[in-house]
Amino acid sequence: MLEDGKISGRQAAFLIISTILPTSIMLLPGIIYQEAAQDSWMSIILVTFFGMAAGLVIAALGMRFPDKTIVQYAGLLTGRVLGKAIGLLYIVFFIYINTFVIRQFGELLVTMFMPETPLLVFLIGLMMASAYSIRCGLEVLARVNEIVLPVVLGLLLLIVLLIIPEMQAQKLTPVLEKGIVPVLRGIYYPALFFAETAVMLMIIPFLNRPRKAGGIILKGIVTVGLFQLLTMLATIMVFGPRTARIQFPVLILARQISIAELIERAEPFVMLIWVLGGFVKVAVFYYCAVLGTAQLLNLKDYKSLVLPTGVLLTVLSVLLWGDVLELTRQITKLLPPVFIPIEAGLPLLLLVLARLRGNRGGGR
Amino acid sequence: MKRKTLTLIISLALPFFLASGCWNKVELDQRAIVAGFGLDKAREEGRLKVTVQVAKPGEIKAGAKSEGGAPSAVTVFTGTGYTFFDGLRNLAMVTGKKLFLSEAKILVVGEELARDDIGKATDLYERDAEPSTRNYLLIARGEAEEVLETEMGLEKIWAYGIGNTVKAMSAHGKAPAIEIADFLEAVESKTTAPVATAVRLVSKGEEKGEITAGENKARPPKEIKVSGAAVFRNYKMTGWLDERETRGLLWVTGKIKSGIIVVPAPGDDSRLVAFEIIRAKADIKPEMKDGNLTITVEVEEEGNLGEEQPDSVDVTVPGVLRELEKRKKEAIEKEILAAVSRSRELNADIFGFGEAVHRKYPGEWKQLEAGWDEIYPTLEVNLAVDARIRRTGKITKPAEPRS
Incomplete structure (x- = not known):
């Protein structure tokens, strides 16, 4: 095996949360608000159900091949050539989506905290940390995340609690002003994030009990949904229509905090959430890409691929977009129609195929 | 062996790169910490005059006194630029240090610029x-420049003093406390008219009639007075509210936390009775009946008898307290009506009646939204004020002279 480590169900659920949450809470409130306005929170509830469905498909597929990743078993289902193509598709997906995450990571830090520091400085720091953790293996990453995630969630809760005095519940009304259609449209963008459980296609074989994958994914998605709902509600009740124009609403939320002139401007919390959570998120995708490539090429070890892939990711994330608006435009316009099918559609197709052919990759 | 040495060298060298601090760090003594901004139209066409009040960290502690006697730890700089941002950067030429903007508490905009376009001031704040x-x-x-150049009360950093005054005045109902975020929220609403706190300079003693010629000829000392409100339509200022109208506005928006209401005593109009407001609540209730829209403003106020000019009322007589409550209620209603009629004059929905209708009748x-400008001036506004007197203080009656 390329990866000797095994991770527990809890570690896997934590990884899922860290894979989705950091960027989704930062980016989504504004984007969803543009569609669903004050009813955006309903979109989040609905998209959580979508995420659960997509997660169950991914789990069902993975559990049929409890000791293989999708790169390995795709060939068993579709034939060798097509299987390799599917494997390659997922590797490209993991790399491409990661470039967006990495760039966003840097953009937030540059926009909000250190406008004069070159973007690349943040990216190189991030990639060096990620590369190191990946070389240490999945188990190490999972354990680091066990420390990181409670901090991230705790800080997020703290921000929402501290901002309560600024909330005005009336900003949630009128409910369903323009009917249900905008709410449904509001599902489209977050669906991309809520189907990021696709990383489990690569990770299920390393669970100590792969049969539990379904429950693990559901736990992860529901947690993400709850926190997303919380931040969305807080954002709407504090900013109202301004939400739609704000690039990183949670950050501005933290900035609005003012308790008795004593606790003010809590944005360092957000920076912690972003740096810690963003690091795990990037590392997970990075790991999936590296491991997948090694399996596709039948290498004995993936470690030799870590550095080249890291360089590729860093360079791409700088070169692909000239400005931040182009980046956001692509996340909202270009990615969903391409990536949602890869995240959820293709696994569904493969699952149906596996059912029809009765494939079960039990033996080794 | 070789590998170990290399690792050692690298790990010893790393702190030099990583622990040296931020990329663009600026030490505290290299910073000019801005306490308040001012923005005016510059004399040159198309330019803005930017004023910053910069805190001098060294003197905050030392307790230094300026010549005037009032404590001060600020310096004021003024410069111009094509935009707010441009002007701020140009100021570095005179301050010699980079301005640090995060600790500022107020933005003062001159009337002329506000009447023209206040958007020139607010965008930088959000962006x-x-x-x-x-x-x-x-x-x-x-x-605005003059306001920032004027010393403020007991606060060493004048702009912070203004900020504190705004907060206090809002609770007392003399001026609204409007943060830039609140202002922009109203700008974004299609019907609500934004308001902002009004500030002006008055000559010391001017209102008391104490000023004497010859004393301080060159520049009579001025005082900052935070009172009233400015009313906007979108980004353009259209008029002022005086103190009374402002309190009317704050009654409706439920911002009043304390303050004094003065009414003439029943039976003797030359004697006054003052009430202290303890708490107040407000609710805007729109009602649509057969296509007719009415707004009911419900205000619940609770307060104490704070003062009476002897010997005007005897609250121990049954019914007198009820009479006083009635007078207080009427006083509140008059203030609200003053605000309503002024807002109709300006055709500016400063109360957010439109948004209340929006929430109740989405x-x-x-249809209403598009024609709100025509609807608002003739909108039927009913008041339902409930004013209570709970306590009369430590005594019931003032000292009675023997006759």
Whole structure:
């Protein structure tokens, strides 16, 4: 095996949360608000159900091949050539989506905290940390995340609690002003994030009990949904229509905090959430890409691929977009129609195929 | 062996790169910490005059006194630029240090600029990483620069003193406390008219009639007075509210936390009775009946008898307290009506009646919204004020002279 480590169900659920949450809470409130306005929170509830469905498909597929990743078993289902193509598709997906995450990571830090520091400085720091953790293996990453995630969630809760005095519940009304259609449209963008459980296609074989994958994914998605709902509600009740124009609403939320002139401007919390959570998120995708490539090429070890892939990711994330608006435009316009099918559609197709052919990759 | 040495060298060298601090760090003594901003139209066409009040960290502690006697730890700089941002950067030429914007508490905009376009002041606040949209927005009768150049009460950093005054005045109902975020929220609403705190300079003693010629000929000392409000339509200022109208506005928006209501005593109009407001609540209730829209403003106020000029009322007589409550209620109603009629004059929905209708009647709102400008001046506004007197203080009756 390329990866000797095994991770527990809890570690896997934590990884899922860290894979989705950091960027989704930062980016989504504004984007969803543009569609669903004050009813955006309903979109989040609905998209959580979508995420659960997509997660169950991914789990069902993975559990049929409890000791293989999708790169390995795709060939068993579709034939060798097509299987390799599917494997390659997922590797490209993991790399491409990661470039967006990495760039966003840097953009937030540059926009909000250190406008004069070159973007690349943040990216190189991030990639060096990620590369190191990946070389240490999945188990190490999972354990680091066990420390990181409670901090991230705790800080997020703290921000929402501290901002309560600024909330005005009336900003949630009128409910369903323009009917249900905008709410449904509001599902489209977050669906991309809520189907990021696709990383489990690569990770299920390393669970100590792969049969539990379904429950693990559901736990992860529901947690993400709850926190997303919380931040969305807080954002709407504090900013109202301004939400739609704000690039990183949670950050501005933290900035609005003012308790008795004593606790003010809590944005360092957000920076912690972003740096810690963003690091795990990037590392997970990075790991999936590296491991997948090694399996596709039948290498004995993936470690030799870590550095080249890291360089590729860093360079791409700088070169692909000239400005931040182009980046956001692509996340909202270009990615969903391409990536949602890869995240959820293709696994569904493969699952149906596996059912029809009765494939079960039990033996080794 | 070789590998170990290399690792050692690298790990010893790393702190030099990693622990040296931020990329663009600026030490505290290299910073000019801005306490308040001012923005006016510059004399040159198309330019803005930017004023910053910079805190001098060294003197905050030392307790230094300026010549005037009032404590001060600020310096004021003024410069011009094509935009707010441009002007701020140009100021570095005179300050010699880079301005640090995060600790500012107020933004003062001169009336002339406010009447022209206040959007020139607010965008930077939302967009730039440093300034906070929680700063109070004040509109100066006259120039913002003069306001920032005037010393303020007991506060060493004058702009902070203004910020504190705004907060206190809002609770007392003399001026609204409007943060830039609140202002922009009203701008974004299609019907609500934004308001901002009004500030002006008065000559010391001017209102008391104490000023004497010859004393301080060159420049009579001035005082900052935070009172009243400026009313906007979108980004353009259209008029002022005086103190009374402002309290009317704050009654309706439920911002009043304390303050004094003075009414003539029943039976003797030359004697006054003062009530202290303890708490107040307000609710705007729109009602649509057969296509007719009415707004009911419900205000619940509770207070104490704070003072009476002897010997005007005897609260121990049954019924007198009820009579006083009635007078207080009427006084509140008059203030609200003053605000309503002024807002009709300006055709500015400063109370957010439109948004209240929007929330209650989202279906009908679409048609109403487009014609709100025509609807608002003739909108039927009913008042339901409930004013209570709970306590009469430590005594019941004032000392009675023997006759």
